[in-house]
Amino acid sequence: MDHKARWLRFLMWAVVGACFTLGISAIGVFTLPLGVLLVVLLARRQGNSGRELLGLLEGAGVVTALFGVLNFDYRACSSAPVFTHAARGGGSCGGVDGPPWLAAGVALMLLTAVAYWWLSSPRHKPPSGELSSSLPG
Numbered sequence: 747m748d749h750k751a752r753w754l755r756f757l758m759w760a761v762v763g764a765c766f767t768l769g770i771s772a773i774g775v776f777t778l779p780l781g782v783l784l785v786v787l788l789a790r791r792q793g794n795s796g797r798e799l800l801g802l803l804e805g806a807g808v809v810t811a812l813f814g815v816l817n818f819d820y821r822a823c824s825s826a827p828v829f830t831h832a833a834r835g836g837g838s839c840g841g842v843d844g845p846p847w848l849a850a851g852v853a854l855m856l857l858t859a860v861a862y863w864w865l866s867s868p869r870h871k872p873p874s875g876e877l878s879s880s881l882p883g
Contacts (some may be wrong), residue, residue, distance in 0.1 A: 748793065748818040749866075752782060752795070752797075752798065752866060755791075755801070756797075756798045756800065756801040756804070756805075756862055757786060757801060758788055758798075758801065758830055759788065759798050759800070759801025759804075759805070760801035760802070760804040760805040760808065761781075761801055761805060762781045762784045762785055762788070762801070762802060762805060763802035763804060763805025763806045763808075763809075764777075764805035764806070764809050765778060765780050765781030765784070765804045765805070766802070766805070766806075767805060767809040767810070768776065768780045768809055769781070771865075780801030787833060796868060797821040797843060797862060797865045798862075800858050800861060800862045800865075801858075801862075802857055803854060803858040804854075804858045804859060804862075806854065807851045807852070807853075807855035807858060808855060809851070810847055810850055810851030810854060811847070811848050811850075811851025811852050811854075811855065812851070813842075813844075813847050813851070814844045814845060814846070814847030814848025814849070814850070814851055815844065815848055816844070817841055817842045817843070817844030818844040818845065818848065819844070819845065820841050820842060820843045820844050820845075821839045821840075822839065822840070823839040824839070824841045832845070844853050
């Protein structure tokens, strides 16, 4: 399988990872069936090396980073009464602190992509026939 096809398969597994990660949310009703369908299609194709399965982590990293971006405007609630907070134009507060989620998602995406690139480089592939010649029988 050529270099571009391997990266495409990696990205397709990333879509599966994103679909499964979104499965914990309300839209998982829509993303889980798509993820299962993609797993069936990808598993039936020839040329699976296993390295492309790192795309599952890549997809999880994308969803984690997206979650961080969507919650980037997080503000902790003050101990002041709600009326006082709203009177100052504070709007809503609370929720999830987005920047740590964004940092974790970006770190997971970068580490996964680097690991896949490193494992896919020619110097990390065993020579063909070496494994089969060392097996007994």
